[in-house]
Amino acid sequence: xxxxSGSSSNGSGTDMIDWDLAVATATRFVRPGPxxxxxxxxxxxxxxxxxxxxxxxHVREYTRMGAPSGxxxxxxxxxxxxxxxxxxxxxxxxxPLTGKLAARRANVPGGAAMSxxxxxxxxxxxxxxLSFLSTKVLGQYETFAPAEVPADxxxxxxxxxxxxxxxxVAPNIVSVERELDVDPHDFRLWVCLHExxxxxxxxxxxxxxxxxxxxxxxxLAETEIDPATLFERLRETVTGGGATPENIAEVVQTPAQRxxxxxxTAVMSLLEGHAxxxxxxxxxxxxxxxxxxxEKFQQRRAKGASRMDQLLRxxxxxxxxxxxxxxxxxxxxAVLDAVGMEGLNKVWTxxxxxxxxxxIHNPAAWVARMHR
Numbered sequence: 001x002x003x004x005s006g007s008s009s010n011g012s013g014t015d016m017i018d019w020d021l022a023v024a025t026a027t028r029f030v031r032p033g034p035x036x037x038x039x040x041x042x043x044x045x046x047x048x049x050x051x052x053x054x055x056x057x058h059v060r061e062y063t064r065m066g067a068p069s070g071x072x073x074x075x076x077x078x079x080x081x082x083x084x085x086x087x088x089x090x091x092x093x094x095x096p097l098t099g100k101l102a103a104r105r106a107n108v109p110g111g112a113a114m115s116x117x118x119x120x121x122x123x124x125x126x127x128x129x130l131s132f133l134s135t136k137v138l139g140q141y142e143t144f145a146p147a148e149v150p151a152d153x154x155x156x157x158x159x160x161x162x163x164x165x166x167x168x169v170a171p172n173i174v175s176v177e178r179e180l181d182v183d184p185h186d187f188r189l190w191v192c193l194h195e196x197x198x199x200x201x202x203x204x205x206x207x208x209x210x211x212x213x214x215x216x217x218x219x220l221a222e223t224e225i226d227p228a229t230l231f232e233r234l235r236e237t238v239t240g241g242g243a244t245p246e247n248i249a250e251v252v253q254t255p256a257q258r259x260x261x262x263x264x265t266a267v268m269s270l271l272e273g274h275a276x277x278x279x280x281x282x283x284x285x286x287x288x289x290x291x292x293x294x295e296k297f298q299q300r301r302a303k304g305a306s307r308m309d310q311l312l313r314x315x316x317x318x319x320x321x322x323x324x325x326x327x328x329x330x331x332x333x334a335v336l337d338a339v340g341m342e343g344l345n346k347v348w349t350x351x352x353x354x355x356x357x358x359x360i361h362n363p364a365a366w367v368a369r370m371h372r
Contacts, residue, residue: 018123019087025127026083030134033079033171034178041170044188045076048168051189055196058282063197064341065348067204073165079134082169086130089144093216138176138191139168141198143209164209166199168192180296186289193282197275205348212267219260262357265324269360270347273328277336301325327360334363339371346370 036044052074060067077085145165168191177187202209253261284290335344347353347370359366 016119016122017091017126018119019091021120021123022126022130023084023087025124026087026130026134027080029128029131030079030083031131034175036171036174044170044174047185048076048170048173048188048192049074051192052166052168052196055189055192056200058193058286059196059200059278062278062282062341063200064345065200065204067200072199072203074168075165076168076170078171079169082134082137082167083130085142085145085165085167086133087126089142090126093144093213094220134169135172135175137169138172139166139195141166141195141202143202144213164199164202166195168195176297176300180293180300182293182296183289186287187293190279190287190290190293193279193287194275197278198271201271201274201348207350208348211351212264215260215264215267219257219264222254222256222260263354266357266360267354269324269328270331270355271328272324273326273330273332276325276329277332331355331360331363331366335367338363338367343367343371 056067059065075081075085142165173188173191174184177184180187280290280294282290287293332344335347347355347366353370355363355366359369
């Protein structure tokens with residue numbers, strides 16, 4: 001596997017994560033998907049590709065967002081394929097942080113040895129997380145996929161295609177449609193509508209990707225890598241001197257990071273809620289059993305799974321993701337009721353028109369700010 005720059009990702013040098021080991025660990029421990037025949041698998045893949053194309057027009061008509069048609073790769077993948085794709089995107093996003101940590105360790109006696117051992121440990125840990133997540137994700141618009149140039153055009157000096165691609169995880173979609181006992185054709189289109197909405201958000205709003213990436217990089221730049229500071233924060237939490245965190249990551253956040261995270265939470269709630277509203281709002285004429293699918297899917301979300309599964313979800317922030325769907329959908333529906341689709345679409349004008357974290361929970365405040 002290669003990085004976005006084309007260098008080897010073997011975990012040596014300045015890499016703080018052994019990316020190859022992460023992929024190997026994840027693919028080794030990932031559970032197999034549902035049993036299907038070769039013919040059934042081919043039919044599912046073909047249908048998902050058709051639905052992904054069909055969803056473009058439905059989403060564009062419903063949202064009235066001027067997204068360019070085509071141009072974004074649509075990949076129907078299995079669980080190992082999802083793992084490999086996400087490692088590439090993850091590496092692209094956090095490369096500034098890993099570089100910062102590597103530079104810090106280079107000045108410490110024995111730092112190179114620490115990095116070699118640490119990169120393998122982190123690679124295994126990341127691999128275990130990805131093996132778990134790869135069984136949960138139905139699809140995603142991979143915003144930070146590395147830009148790629150086809151081999152035949154690279155030699156001619158052609159520029160890279162814009163980053164971003166649509167992933168649909170076929171075994172997970174089949175697994176959930178069987179679990180819910182819903183119409184498989186309706187369910188597959190319903191999932192495609194959600195993911196196509198994300199593609200539309202990022203292709204119709206050119207500044208959105210750079211804005212989110214800038215916020216993420218600002219968050220990573222604020223990361224404190226002084227072990228004494230981290231230990232002090234952990235000690236305060238354990239002894240009751242600090243606020244009780246919802247997950248481990250909150251313990252090591254700086255005040256600046258919490259402010260950035262508030263903005264990121266708001267925009268992610270908007271994106272997820274908007275996609276949920278669109279996938280249901282496209283209508284029964286397109287997905288006849290949409291009401292049944294939504295009811296059963298919501299019950300599945302609320303019910304969760306085993307105790308261990310619930311623990312992992314909390315540690316990985318997946319409970320927060322669920323709240324984003326709920327809060328964002330409430331915001332979008334409230335704005336639609338107040339000012340309609342054209343009024344809602346003002347949210348995509350600039351970073352300044354995005355809702356704040358407070359406005360996500362108070363849609364009327366956003367409407368008042370935007371529609372005085």
